[in-house]
Amino acid sequence: MKLLASIRIALRALRVNRMRSALTMLGIIIGVAAVIAMVAVGSGATARIKEQIQSIGSNLIMVLPGSITTSGMRLGGGVGVTLTEDDGRAIAAECPAVSLVAPTVRGGAQVMFGNNNWATSIVGTTPDYLKIRELSILSGRAFTDDDVAGAGKVALLGSTVAHNLFGDADPVGQIMRIKNVPFTVVGELIPKGQSPSGQDQDDVILIPLSTARRQVTGTSQANARSVGTLMVQAIGPQAMSAAEAEIRPLLRQRHRLQNDQDDDFTVRNLAEVFAAQESSARVMSILLGAIASVSLIVGGIGIMNIMLVSVTERTREIGLRLAIGAKTRDILSQFLVEAVTLSLLGGVTGIAIGIGASLLISYLAKWSTLVSPTAIMLAFVFSGLVGIFFGYYPARKAALLDPIDALRYE
Amino acid sequence: MDRVIQLDHLVKNYHMGGTPVHALKDVSLEIGRGEFVAIMGPSGSGKSTLMNILGCLDKPTSGAYLLDGIAVGQLDRDELAEIRNQKIGFVFQQFNLLARTSALENVELPLLYTTTPARERRDRSMAALSAVGLSERYEHYPSQLSGGQQQRVAIARAIVTHPRIILADEPTGALDSRTSIEIMAIFQRLNREAGMTVIVVTHEPDIAAYAGRNIHFRDGRLQRDLVIASPLDAARELENLPAEENEEVTV
Numbered sequence: 001m002k003l004l005a006s007i008r009i010a011l012r013a014l015r016v017n018r019m020r021s022a023l024t025m026l027g028i029i030i031g032v033a034a035v036i037a038m039v040a041v042g043s044g045a046t047a048r049i050k051e052q053i054q055s056i057g058s059n060l061i062m063v064l065p066g067s068i069t070t071s072g073m074r075l076g077g078g079v080g081v082t083l084t085e086d087d088g089r090a091i092a093a094e095c096p097a098v099s100l101v102a103p104t105v106r107g108g109a110q111v112m113f114g115n116n117n118w119a120t121s122i123v124g125t126t127p128d129y130l131k132i133r134e135l136s137i138l139s140g141r142a143f144t145d146d147d148v149a150g151a152g153k154v155a156l157l158g159s160t161v162a163h164n165l166f167g168d169a170d171p172v173g174q175i176m177r178i179k180n181v182p183f184t185v186v187g188e189l190i191p192k193g194q195s196p197s198g199q200d201q202d203d204v205i206l207i208p209l210s211t212a213r214r215q216v217t218g219t220s221q222a223n224a225r226s227v228g229t230l231m232v233q234a235i236g237p238q239a240m241s242a243a244e245a246e247i248r249p250l251l252r253q254r255h256r257l258q259n260d261q262d263d264d265f266t267v268r269n270l271a272e273v274f275a276a277q278e279s280s281a282r283v284m285s286i287l288l289g290a291i292a293s294v295s296l297i298v299g300g301i302g303i304m305n306i307m308l309v310s311v312t313e314r315t316r317e318i319g320l321r322l323a324i325g326a327k328t329r330d331i332l333s334q335f336l337v338e339a340v341t342l343s344l345l346g347g348v349t350g351i352a353i354g355i356g357a358s359l360l361i362s363y364l365a366k367w368s369t370l371v372s373p374t375a376i377m378l379a380f381v382f383s384g385l386v387g388i389f390f391g392y393y394p395a396r397k398a399a400l401l402d403p404i405d406a407l408r409y410e
Numbered sequence: 411m412d413r414v415i416q417l418d419h420l421v422k423n424y425h426m427g428g429t430p431v432h433a434l435k436d437v438s439l440e441i442g443r444g445e446f447v448a449i450m451g452p453s454g455s456g457k458s459t460l461m462n463i464l465g466c467l468d469k470p471t472s473g474a475y476l477l478d479g480i481a482v483g484q485l486d487r488d489e490l491a492e493i494r495n496q497k498i499g500f501v502f503q504q505f506n507l508l509a510r511t512s513a514l515e516n517v518e519l520p521l522l523y524t525t526t527p528a529r530e531r532r533d534r535s536m537a538a539l540s541a542v543g544l545s546e547r548y549e550h551y552p553s554q555l556s557g558g559q560q561q562r563v564a565i566a567r568a569i570v571t572h573p574r575i576i577l578a579d580e581p582t583g584a585l586d587s588r589t590s591i592e593i594m595a596i597f598q599r600l601n602r603e604a605g606m607t608v609i610v611v612t613h614e615p616d617i618a619a620y621a622g623r624n625i626h627f628r629d630g631r632l633q634r635d636l637v638i639a640s641p642l643d644a645a646r647e648l649e650n651l652p653a654e655e656n657e658e659v660t661v
Contacts, residue, residue: 005522016510320506323467324567325495325523327488403467407506 003337010338013310021342024306027299028346028386029353032379034292036354036371041361042285044369049281053274055192055201057133059237061244063091063230063251066264081226082264085209087254088230094250097243099235102129103209103227107217111205113165113176120161122178122205124212125231132233135206140172140187143208151210155183158202159191178205181215240269293382299346300386307339307394318398319406332399339391340384347383351376413476414574414607415441415464420473422459433459434470435630441575441609446601446641448618449611451627458579460627461611465498465577466490478574495523499568501578505560507552507567513539514548517566524571538566542596558589565596575607576600582617588651594620595644620644 014021065082085103092101105124110117123129126148130136143154155176162171171185192201209227213219234243244267251265311318318331326334355376358369422434433456441447451457462468463475466482467490475482478497485493494500507516517535526534539545542562552560561581568576578597582590598620600606610621618624619642626634 012510316506317508320502320508321519321523322491323465323494323500324520325491325571327491327523329488330523404462407467407502 003333006334006337007341009334010341013314013338014342017310020306024302025342025346025349027302028296028343028383029299029350031292031296031299032347032350032383033354033357034295035289035379035382036351036375037357037361037369038288038292039285039375040354040358040369040371041367042281042288043372043375044358044362044367045281046278046285047370048368049274049278052195053270053278055134056195056270056274057231057233059234059240060132060270061232061234061240061247062268062270063087063232063247064266064268065226065228066262066266081223082255083227083230083251084223084225085227086225087251088227090250090254091230091232091247095243095246097234097239097246098232100128100132100233102126102132102231103229104129104231105209105212105217105228107212109179109205109216111161111165111176111178112180113171113174116165118161118164120158120203120205122207122212122216124207124209124216126209129206129231132231135192136190138188138190139170140185142187143206148208148210151214152208153181153183153211153215154186154207156187156189156206157185158189158204158206160200160203161205162188178207179216183207240272244269296382296386300343300390303339303342303387304390304394306342307335307391308397310338311335311394311398314398315401315406315409318401319403319409322401322403323407328399330399331401332395335395335398336388336391339395340387343383343387343391344380347380350383351379354379412443413440414443414445414478415439415609416474416476418474418476420463420470420475422456422463422468423471433630434463436473437630437632438473439625439632439635441607443574443607444601444605446598446608446620446622447610448621448624449609449627450613450615450618450624451633452613454629455627456630457611457627459630461577461579464575464609465500466494491523495520496571497574499565499571499573499576501561501564501568501576501581503580503583505552505557505564505584507560507563509552512549512551513544513555513563513566516552516563517570519567520571534570535566538570539563541569541600542566556589557585558592561585561589561593562596565593565600569600569604569606575609578608578610580612581610582612582614587616588648590617591644591647591651595648598644 063083083103088101088103091098102125107122107124108119109122110119127142127145130142137156138159142156143152146152147154155178157165157171165171165176166174171188174185175182176185177183189202189206195201207216232243232247234240247267248263252263255264257264321331355371358371361367362369417437417439420434420437421432423430423432425431437456437460449457449460459468463470466477469483477493480493482490482493508519514532514535517538518531521531521534536545536548539548542565544559544562544566547555547559552563555563565576576597581597582593585593594617597608597610601608608621610617612618619638622638622641624634624636624638625632626636
C-alpha cells in the first residue's frame with residue numbers, strides 16, 4: 001500500500017478520536033517543547049560566553065609581572081616591575097607563534113571637560129593594542145606610532161567616558177583634561193559592552209604609552225622601562241599553547257633566571273579560562289536537554305498505550321483487512337504510520353511551542369536563548385523515532401493477529 | 411467441468427481448552443466453476459471450519475485443498491493473504507464494513523492491497539456498486555444505510571477484485587426475510603449473469619433453497635450432497651411478495 005494512502009488512513013483514524021489523539025500528542029508536545037526550550041537556554045548561555053570571549057580579543061595571551069618579595073613581604077602578582085617594553089619587542093621578534101605584542105600601563109585618573117568630570121581608567125599603550133583587543137574607531141582616528149614616540153597628548157575615548165564627558169556631542173577635536181593636563185581627543189571607540197567578568201570595557205581612555213608614563217602613572221624608579229601587562233596575540237587559535245611555550249623560556253632567559261628560580265612573570269591564556277566556562281555551559285545545556293528528553297520518552301509510552309487500546313478496539317477491522325488480502329507488513333505499516341503521524345504532529349506542535357517558550361523566557365527572564373535549526377531538526381527526527389519505537393510493538397501485535405479470531409472478536 | 415475447488419481427504423483437528431476437536435474428518439469434495447452451492451449443517455457440524463479452510467483463513471491438518479489448481483496448504487501467511495485477495499470474495503453475517511468510511515471506499519478496500527492505480531480502483535468500485543444497485547449511494551456511510559444495503563456494499567466489496575469464488579458466511583443471518591431474499595437474488599444474478607461461483611454457508615433451508623446444490627455436514631463429515639434441479643428464483647419470489655415500503659428493490 002502506498003505511504004500517502006497509509007497517512008490518509010492514519011489521519012482519519014486519529015480524527016475519529018480527536019480528544020484521545022490530542023491528549024496522546026500532548027505528551028510528545030510537552031516533551032519536544034521542553035527539549036527545544038531547554039536546549040535554547042543552554043545554547044543561549046554558551047553563545048553569550050563565546051561572544052564575551054570574542055569581546056576580549058581573539059587569541060589573546062596576557063603576560064603579567066610575577067609576584068615579588070621585598071624585605072620578606074610578598075606582594076601579589078602584577079605589581080612587579082620585571083616586564084619591560086623590550087621584553088615585548090623580543091617576544092614579537094623571536095616567537096614565531098606570536099603576531100602582535102602591545103605593552104600597557106594602567107592607571108586611574110579624574111578626567112574633565114567643561115563642567116563635567118569623570119573617574120576612569122587610563123591605558124597607556126601602542127597602536128597595536130587596538131588590533132589585539134579588536135577595538136574599532138567610531139569616529140576620528142587612532143593615535144599613531146609617532147604619537148607614542150613623541151609622547152603626544154592625544155586620547156582615544158571609550159564610549160562610556162565620551163558619553164559622560166561630552167553627552168551626545170562629538171568629542172573628536174575637543175581638548176579635555178586628564179589629571180589637569182590638556183589632551184586632544186583624536187577618536188572615539190565603538191562600544192564593546194561587558195567583559196566576561198562583568199566590567200564595562202568602554203569605561204577607558206587610551207593614550208600613548210610614553211605619555212601615560214609621563215603624565216598619569218609615573219615612572220617606576222626601579223625600572224624606567226617597565227610595563228604593567230604585555231598583551232600578546234597568537235597567530236591563530238591553534239597557536240595559543242605554542243605561543244605560550246615560546247614566551248616562557250624567552251622571558252626566563254631575558255630575565256636571567258636560574259633553573260631553580262620561579263618565573264617572575266605570569267603567562268595567562270584567557271581563552272582557556274573561558275573555554276572551560278563555555279564547556280560547562282554546554283554540559284549544562286546537554287543535561288537540561290537530557291532531562292527534558294525524559295518527558296519525551298514518557299510521551300512515547302503514552303503513544304504506545306493508546307495504540308494498544310486502538311489495536312484492541314479495531315480487532316475486527318484488522319481481521320477484515322487480513323481476510324481481504326492485507327499482508328503482515330500492510331497492517332504493520334498502517335499502525336506504525338498512525339503512531340508516527342501522532343508523534344510527528346506532536347513533535348511539530350511541540351517545536352512551535354518550544355520556540356514560543358524560549359522567546360518568552362528570553363523576554364521575561366532576560367536570558368539569552370538560541371533556538372538552533374539543529375535542535376529543531378533533532379527534535380523532529382527524535383519525535384519520529386519515538387513514534388516508530390513505541391508504535392512498533394502495538395503495530396506488530398496487530399499485524400500478527402489471527403484473521404479468524406480477529407473477525408470473531410466482539 | 412472446470413473445478414475451482416478440490417478437497418481431497420481433508421482433516422482438520424484443533425485443540426480447544428486442551429481437548430482435541432476433530433472438526434473435519436476426511437472430507438472430499440469438488441466444486442465446479444459457476445456453481446451455486448449452499449453448505450448446510452447444525453452448529454458443530456464443521457461447516458464453519460470448512461468455511462475458514464475454503465477461505466484460506468486456516469490450513470487443513472492433513473489432506474489437500476486445491477483452489478483454482480493451487481495447493482494452498484503449502485503457502486505461508488502472506489501468500490495466503492495474496493490468494494484471499496485475488497481469488498476469494500468474502501461476505502460476512504455482520505457485514506464488517508468500516509465505520510466512518512464511505513460505501514465507495516469500503517468497496518475499494520481489497521484493491522488497496524493490490525497495485526491497482528487509484529483511478530482504476532475507483533472505476534472498478536463504482537462498477538461493483540452499480541452491480542449491486544447502490545451506485546447512487548456511493549458516498550453514504552454504513553450508518554446511513556439499511557442492513558440490506560450494507561450487505562450489498564459488502565457484496566460489492568467481495569466482487570470488486572473479480573474473485574474465483576464468493577464465500578458467504580450466513581450472509582442473511584442478520585437480515586429480515588424479505589431483505590434476505592433480495593440478497594439471495596443478487597447472488598443468483600451474479601451466479602447466472604457473471605458466471606460467478608458462489609458458496610453460501612447457512613443453516614436456514616429457506617436460504618439453501620436458492621442454491622443449485624446443497625451440501626449437508628454433520629459431525630465433521632459430508633453427510634449429503636444434493637443437486638437441486640430447479641432452485642427457487644429469488645427475483646420471482648420478490649415479485650410475489652406484497653410490496654413493502656422499507657426498501658426499493660433495484661435488482
